[in-house]
Amino acid sequence: MRWLSVCFIIFLSFQSSFSQNVQGKWVGKITQQPGGYSQLYDLELDLSQRKNIWGESYAFQGDSVQIRIGLSGYIEKDSIRLNESLGWIRQDKVPFSWVACVKQFVLAYRQEGKLEYLEGKWTGVGIDDSESPCLPGRVILSRNIEGLNKFLEEHKDSVVVTEPIVVASSVPAVLDFSPEFLNTEPKKITEIVVTNPDLQIQIVDYMKVDNDTISVYLNRNLLAKNIRIDKRPALLNFKLDTRIEFHEILLYAENLGQIPPNTSEMILVDGEKRHRVMIVSDKEKTAAVYLRYKPKKKS
Known part of the structure; x- marks a missing residue:
């Protein structure tokens, strides 16, 4: 009889892991690692559930990004696995040169009082090229806006994992452009005069994609780590410290690719x-691009 009781308890525990109800609408945020098109989007899931799960995802950023894709999935132990389908793309509105991602979610359900959350990670591939992986990220979803706002307030410093260049002091930083960087020698490629403090870097592979990976540093501070160079440009937005005229961008080779x-x-x-600048880095030399900030004179 005791053996039967133990088996019954184990059965109930096993069964409960598959019985979580996630049906309904969820609202939240989806992040993307530095080097993607943007580090934060809004996300909504509208899910139906019986034995399996199906529904629709809607990722958006204002009016410029609106991606709506059908999905299906299932619950496996404590994980909720949802896969968008390339054949169920219902809306694909992105800026020119952007490519939407078909995503796979691995989420976990948790409850805090009356608030319910789905939290986890996503990976994906480009709509136009299933062999081209998207930079992954995190997902946080709540049953309602109240729960989402509570989560965002409590985790405002960690929702998007970045390493921002913070300018807090009125005294400009003393920059160190020493002749050695991570056991390599910075090699000057060019110097560019810029007139805007808000800049963007786009990085694409030259000729053939061969799995090159780089990290980008601004004034020896990490701007983005382990960017896989692809045909689709990786975008990095950043802001210069306007108290400083001369800035350094280093493109450090994390590997040398296949070629x-x-x-x-x-x-x-x-x-x-x-x-446009051609970049060549190896394990001995790191490509260095210097920026000279000269704001436009007010007329």
Whole structure:
């Protein structure tokens, strides 16, 4: 009889892991690692559930990004696994040169009082190229806006994991452009005069994709880590400290790809201007691009 009781308890525990009700609408946020098009989007899931799960995801960022895709999935032990389908794309509105991702979610359900959450991670591939992985990220969803706002307030410093360049002091920092960086020698490629403090870097592979990976540093501070260079540009938005005239961008080779050295093309977007620079880095030399900030004179 005791053996039967133990088996019954185990059965109930096993069964309960598959009985979580996630049906309904969920609202939340989806992040993307640095190097993606944007680090934070809004996300909504509308789920139906019987034995399996099906429904629709809606990722958006204002009016410029609106991606609506059908999905299906199931509960496996404590994990909720949802897969968007390339054949169920219902809306694909993104800026020119962007590519939407078909995503896979691995989520966990948890409850805090009356508040319910789905939290986990996502991976994906580009809609136009199933062999091209998207930079992954995290997902947080709540049954209602109240729960989402509570989570965001409590985790406001960690929802998006970045390493921002913080300017808090009125005294400009003393920059150290020493001749050695991570056991390599910074090699000057070019110097560019920029007139805007808000800039964007676009990094794409040069000629053939061969799994090159780089990290980008601004004034020896990490801007983005382990960017896989691809045909689709990785975008990095950043702001210069306007108290400083001379800035340094380093493109450090994390590996050499299948065909050494590590090669890429960097496009610096300065307002309406675009500067194209060929980048070559290896384990001995790190490509260095210098920016000289000269704001436009007010007329």
